[in-house]
Every structure is written in C-alpha cells, then in structure tokens.
Amino acid sequence: MKLQQILSSLQKLHPKEIDLSLDRIKKLCKKLGNPQDNLQYISVVGTNGKYSTIQAIRAILKDANINCNIYTSPHIQKINERFIYNDEEISDDNLSKLLTEVEDINAGQPITYFEILTAAYFYNAKKFKNNINLLESGLFHRADACSIIKSNLASVITAIGLDHLDWLPKNKQTVDQIIFEKTSSLLNSKIIISKQSSNEILNKIKGSIKENSSEKLIFSNDFNYSLSENGFFYYEDKYGGLKLPLPNLEGEFQLSNISTAIAAIRNIEGINISDQNIKNGIKKIKSIARFSEIKNGKLKDLVKNNKIYIDGSHNPLGASVLSKHLNSLECNKHIILGMMSNKNHVEYINYFKDKISSLTTVDIPNQPNAINGEDLMKKLKNLKNVNYKKSIKEAINSIDLKDNDIIIITGSLYLAGEALNLN
Secondary structure, three states: OHHHHHHHHHOOOOOOOOOOOOHHHHHHHHHOOOOOOOOEEEEEEOOEOHHHHHHHHHHHHHHOOOOEEEEOOOOOOOHHHHOEEOOEEOOHHHHHHHHHHHHHHHOOOOOOHHHHHHHHHHHHHHHHOOOEEEEEOOOOHHHOHHHHOOOOOEEEEOEOOOOOHHHOOHHHOOHHHHHHHHHOOOOOOEEEEOOOOOHHHHHHHHHHOOOOOOEEEEEOOOEEEEEOOOOEEEEEEOOEEEEEEOOOOOOOHHHHHHHHHHHHHHOOOOOOOOHHHHHHHOOOOOOOOOOEEOOOOHHHHHHOOOEEEEOOOOOHHHHHHHHHHHHOOOOOEEEEEOOEOOOOHHHHHHOOOOOOOEEEEOOOOOOOOEOOHHHHHHHOOOOOOEEEOOOHHHHHHHOOOOOOOEEEEEOOHHHHHHHHHHO
16 A cells, blocks of 8 residues: 555656656656666667567576666556566565655655656666666657666667557658657667568668667677477577477567567677577566467456466567467457557457457546547447457456457557456
8 A cells, every 4th residue: 555655656757658858857856866877788679679689688687696776657556666686576665665765865856756756666676686687668758757768788679660659749750750769769788689670670670770979789680590390499699509309489470579588688798698598588488468368367257268368569560470370279269358549459450350250348447548449349349249348357257258269469568468457
C-alpha cells in the first residue's frame, strides 16, 4: 500500500503523461549528483524486440557471472520489473525508500512520472557502478529520459516500424521521422543493427547514422543466423560460427533478437564471454508476454488440454511478426484482443485476416486510455466471427475449442499484464 501511495504521488507532479523534453530530468539528476555519469551502459532502441534482446543479453551475462542492472518500460504486472539491480528485481520496501528519497530531493518540481522513475533508477544504479546497465530507451530516443547518458559500450537498434505516431506532429507521422528520432543522436561507441522488416527501413537507418563515427555491425552483413531442422540454429560473425541450441523462447522471430544480443556481447571490448556461456544463457532467457505459453494457473485451467499464449504486440510491425509465426503452426487459432485507443486497430488485425478461426475483443480494466472492447469489435466488423466479451475469462469460455486449437491473448502489454494477474 505504501508503494502505491508513493507512485500515485509521483504521477501528480506533472499534468502530462509524456512531455518530450530533457530539461526536467537533467535538473533532477544534477540535484542527485548526476548518478547517470560514469556507469557502463548497453543502450537498446527500436520499436519491437527491445525487451527480448535485453533479456537475451542478461541471460548470457548471468551465465558468465557478469553482474547487470536493467531498466525497461513499461512493466507487465508490477513496477518492480523496471528496476533490476545485480540481476534481482528490487523489493517493494527498497523501491519505496528509493522513490521517497528521490521525491524529497525533487522537492515538488514538475517532472513526468517516467522521468522521475528514470532518475531514481540512475540514483540507485550508482551503488553498483561496476555492473553493466542494460537500458531500454523507449518511445523516441532523442527526447527520452534515458538518453541523458554521455557514454556507453554499445547502442543496439532493434526492428523499427510505425508506433506512437500520436506523439509526432501530423506532418511528421512517418517511419522516416521515427528512424530519425530513434537513431540520429546515438552515442559514439558501437552500433549493432538487428534484422529489419525491409531493406528500405535498413537503408534509412544507415542514412540516419551515416555521420556517426561508431563501428557499425549490421545483421546479414556482419552477423547472421540460419535455422537448422535438427533442433539447432547457427550463428556467425567475424569471430566464427556457433552451433547453438534453440532458445527457450518460442518463434523463429526471436532468433534475430538473440543473434543481435550475441553480436553485441561478442563485439564489446572487455566483456569476456565463452561459447558455452552463450549456449547456456539462451536456454534461460526470462521473458514475460512475448508469445509466452501459460502452462498452469486459472486461465490454463479454463482451456484444459489446449494451449494458451500471451503476446504483448501492439503495433503493425508486431502483428506482422506474430502473424508469420502463427502461420507456421498447424492448428486453429483464436485471438482475444484488447488495445489502447491510440493504436491502429484495423491495420493491426488485418495481418490476421482469414488466418484465424475467431476474434474476441475485450475491455482492458483500469486503463482509461484503452478502447472499449465493444467499440473495438465494431471497428473490426468486416472480419469473420468477431465477438465481444467484457472480460478475458468470459472470452475464453465463449470459444468453442477443438482438439489442438490455441488461444492467443494479444494487442497490448496492459492486456497481457491483466491476463497474467488473472492467471
């Protein structure tokens, strides 16, 4: 209860949820002694795949006994997920103490919720200054609170596509502008570029970072992977090839994220990782709501012998990736969908058109910025077998499941968190 009261207090420090400016966090960090300086970072920017890439790096580092801190956003079930120190999620009590101290030092000055959380992360990270910080820079990196760091070990660019367009001026709601925002101000270190959805996107990224003096490592040019039919995949870069076991994450699309993580680690000087660390690490990746199967719990009990998955994809690029994976599965698929109001609902679900057996829209509880499930159903009325149910549980119970059918709960990380909490 104490932690929730503190979080509620922090949310009242600024009238806007997001205000794209770095002045406020710089002022607060100066009061805190600029804790973000003199730390080791691997920064991760992009639209999709940031979380999975970070978790793959984390797992490999952990197997090599290299300590890391992690800052990601948003959280799925509880805010503690955003604050990882020494590979451990911060406790409620320690997070309460940390946020209270930072709030006192801020002394009531206007600052957004995300900015003060970021400042708090940096403030606590200085206690672990020898650790590597895995830093997810969200929304538009150029004006993101995480971009105030002055140096890093590497910048990772994951897949980039259209998302968060409502935060851009109407005449700049383009992928070109998103690429500019995410990549034009990357630090000079090393830049690792993950697999992109098209050569056009890749070429635009190359153009954006052309003047950056960093060494650049590009998927397909400098590192690559290929999938074997025998339960292995092959990774290759300038250091040679690795025959690797399939990771514990489902979906071939995860192999590009994991390969990017391997490329980053193998190309950062001073990080000593063995081939065995990589082989062990990729079998122990922690992942929440990235095409994750629910194997037990209350929701699993509802589907009995059928499989149920949670996936937090919420933009067209994520829908494209998820759709390709679902196409590789020989079964009937039923989607339970909940989305935020500012997403492109029709474009998202069109990737699944004629490929799923049913679509059930639902409300996302406690999210005032979510689209009502009934309104979402009306927007998607041109699809076959579209229904609305108020809750996830009602939606599951309404689906006529046959042997081998699967259910996928998707459309929002907030819906994913709701499903996990229900389970």
